[in-house]
Amino acid sequence: MSAALLVRIGDEVVGRLWLDARKRFCFQYDEHWLERSRIPLSLSLPLRRAPYLDDESHPFFANLLPEEKIRAVIARNLGLSLHNDYGLLERIGGDCAGALSLLSESHPQKVEESFYRKVSRDELNSLLDELPKRPFLAGEKGMRLSLAGAQKKLPIYYDGEGYSLGYGIAPSNYIIKPAIETLDGTVENEAFCSALAKAVGLDVPFSFIHQHQGKKVFVIERYDRIPITGGIKRLHQEDFCQALQVPPEYKYEAEGGPSLATSFDLVRKVSSRSGKDLLSLLNWVIFIYLIGNSDAHGKNLSLLLLPSGPRLAPFYDLLSTRIYSHYGLTAQLAMKIGGESDPGVIRKEHWEKFATEVGIKPRLVLTQVVELAQRNQIARMQLFKGAFAPYRCDALCRMMELMAEQEEKAVRRLT
Numbered sequence: 393m394s395a396a397l398l399v400r401i402g403d404e405v406v407g408r409l410w411l412d413a414r415k416r417f418c419f420q421y422d423e424h425w426l427e428r429s430r431i432p433l434s435l436s437l438p439l440r441r442a443p444y445l446d447d448e449s450h451p452f453f454a455n456l457l458p459e460e461k462i463r464a465v466i467a468r469n470l471g472l473s474l475h476n477d478y479g480l481l482e483r484i485g486g487d488c489a490g491a492l493s494l495l496s497e498s499h500p501q502k503v504e505e506s507f508y509r510k511v512s513r514d515e516l517n518s519l520l521d522e523l524p525k526r527p528f529l530a531g532e533k534g535m536r537l538s539l540a541g542a543q544k545k546l547p548i549y550y551d552g553e554g555y556s557l558g559y560g561i562a563p564s565n566y567i568i569k570p571a572i573e574t575l576d577g578t579v580e581n582e583a584f585c586s587a588l589a590k591a592v593g594l595d596v597p598f599s600f601i602h603q604h605q606g607k608k609v610f611v612i613e614r615y616d617r618i619p620i621t622g623g624i625k626r627l628h629q630e631d632f633c634q635a636l637q638v639p640p641e642y643k644y645e646a647e648g649g650p651s652l653a654t655s656f657d658l659v660r661k662v663s664s665r666s667g668k669d670l671l672s673l674l675n676w677v678i679f680i681y682l683i684g685n686s687d688a689h690g691k692n693l694s695l696l697l698l699p700s701g702p703r704l705a706p707f708y709d710l711l712s713t714r715i716y717s718h719y720g721l722t723a724q725l726a727m728k729i730g731g732e733s734d735p736g737v738i739r740k741e742h743w744e745k746f747a748t749e750v751g752i753k754p755r756l757v758l759t760q761v762v763e764l765a766q767r768n769q770i771a772r773m774q775l776f777k778g779a780f781a782p783y784r785c786d787a788l789c790r791m792m793e794l795m796a797e798q799e800e801k802a803v804r805r806l807t
Contacts, residue, residue, distance in 0.1 A: 395498040397482060399433065401491045401628050406433050409453065409494065411478055416446035417453060431697055434630050435662055436637040451639045453481060455631060455691070456488045459640060462544060465525070486561050487547060490616045490697075491626035493561050506560030508549050513604040516555055520546065520570050520609060545569050549624075550611070563624045565617040568602070569610040575716050577787025579610045584772075584780055584788060585683050585710040586612070591771035592764060594675055595706045601783065615706040616696070628697045629705055632658060632690040643689045645727045650690030652677060652727045656750035664701025674752060676707055678764045681725075681735060682802065684714030684794045689726040715790040735798075739805050758806050765802040768795065 396410040399419070406429075407421040419433070420443035432439050434452045454477050457463060464474055472479040485494035511519065523544045547564035549556040558564050572578040579601060589596045599612040616627045632650045633643050635658060643649045650658075656673060663669040673693075680688045694705040714723050714735070724733040730742030730749070740758065747757040772795055780788065 395482075395496050397478075397485070397494045398497050400493045400495065401431070401433070402626050404429075408497065409449070409478075409481075412445075415478075417450040417478065418446070419444045419449040419453075431628060431699060435635040435658075435695070435697070435702065448637070450477070451637050452630070452634045453477065455634045455640045456481065456485065456492065457640070469525075487558060487563060489631075489694075490629035492628070495561070506558070506562040508556040508558055508562055510554060510556045513555075516568075517604055517607050519557075520568070520607065523570060524573075544572075547614075548611075563617060563626055565614050565619075565624050567612050567614060569612070571608065575719055575721075577785045578711065579608045580780070580783045580785055581715070581787050581791065582610045582709075582711045583783070584775060584791065585685070585712055587775055587779065588683070588768065588772050589679060589707060589710055591775065592675075592679065592767045594679060595672060595704075596710070597706050597708065612708065615708075629694050630697065632693045632695070635662075635695060636690070638690060640691065643691045645689070646733075650693075650727070652729065652746065653749040655690070655693060655727070656752075658695075659704060660751065662695070662702045664698075664703055669704035670752065672704055674750075674757065674760055675764060677729070677746075678761050679768070680710070681729065681738070682765060682768050682795060682798045683710065683791070684712045684723075684735070684798060685710065686721070686723055686725050686735065687711070687713045712791045712794065715787060715794055743806065761802050762806050765799040769799045 396408045399406045399409050404425065405422045406425050407419055409417065409419045412418050419437065421433070421439060421441065423441075426439055426441065430439070436452060437444055437449060457477060457480050458466065463480070466472075466484065467474045467476065467480065470480070470483050472483070481494050482496060485492075487493060523546060546568040547558070548566050548568050549558050549562070549564050550566040569579070569582065583599060583601050586596050586599045597613040597615045599610065602609050602611045616629045618625050618627060632638075632655055633640060636650055636654065638649050641647075645651045656670060659669050659673055660666050676693075688709075692709045693707075695702045696705045713721050717723055723735065725735055729735075729738055730745035732738050732742045743757050743761060744754040747754040772792065776784070776788065776792055
């Protein structure tokens with residue numbers, strides 16, 4: 393039987409995770425954590441002494457792991473079953489999203505065994521070339537990285553000048569996302585959408601395009617890391633699927649995952665600054681509609697679980713997916729707006745129905761849609777002619793056309 397895993401937030405043990413005799417997940421809070429802290433591991437796992445059994449605890453931990461092809465490659469490389477969540481957490485759970493790290497109770501990672509190793513730009517290119525065969529560099533001694541999602545990523549430490557790999561429990565502070573091989577211009581796409589989001593007032597992390605010897609990658613700062621004297625502090629966070637106890641395979645609304653109504657309800661109930669966060673979430677919904685992001689699901693939204701209380705995390709994974717319809721990607725929205733998943737037919741009545749569903753005054757929603765569409769139009773033209781002029785490509789041109797169409801529809805149909 394596998395050894396129990398110590399579940400840690402930062403340097404403190406939160407509890408223990410183990411498998412029972414029937415290979416079911418069991419999690420129990422550490423007594424010292426219960427006495428000293430008010431922060432739960434998850435909003436779906438409130439602080440209590442009794443253990444949380446499989447159906448209660450498994451969704452949270454499963455959502456820490458990569459998905460789809462990346463998961464399959466990692467499992468094969470590590471000699472594990474594809475569906476062995478516990479084994480994967482044991483092998484790659486050293487640096488997860490947020491402040492979490494999972495360490496074997498029988499062989500806990502020592503601080504002195506954690507370190508950074510600088511990598512040159514040439515070596516970084518080589519590491520990125522290896523990702524399809526070795527996602528997260530799984531299997532390399534001392535490398536225990538895990539991030540959720542289906543896209544290839546490399547957690548990295550970036551000091552403003554160069555890059556380093558973290559070993560053991562040394563935290564990363566940036567994420568590198570290479571181009572998606574099957575789609576064109578995804579690096580420029582995500583970089584442009586992130587810059588546009590910041591320009592129109594959404595809370596998004598700092599990001600940039602790194603280019604070396606013809607290879608372009610999207611680099612984004614981790615909002616769940618903050619610099620402190622002598623190092624980096626991890627911030628605890630969880631995505632909406634974790635907070636709502638939804639397994640990752642059901643992240644889409646059509647499969648029972650979070651809807652916009654449940655997402656707004658979650659923020660309204662738990663956020664320590666609910667008024668500000670509800671308006672931010674509204675602007676996110678409008679923005680993903682305007683940029684044509686049809687793949688915005690419950691795992692693309694997160695909460696920071698801080699001592700001062702939960703609050704909405706900055707936005708991430710901002711990508712215009714509708715420009716890839718000729719590749720077979722669906723245009724249907726992952727979360728419906730006013731009961732409608734086809735963005736092309738959304739009109740005033742859908743936005744009004746959406747407003748009623750999420751508990752916001754319809755007039756405010758309609759006003760925000762029009763105002764954000766107008767701000768979007770100005771900001772994207774400035775970016776396209778300015779900072780992104782060196783990165784113009786077919787994908788960016790298609791995005792400009794799609795966004796112009798979305799902005800025009802929004803203003804015409806609502807005014």
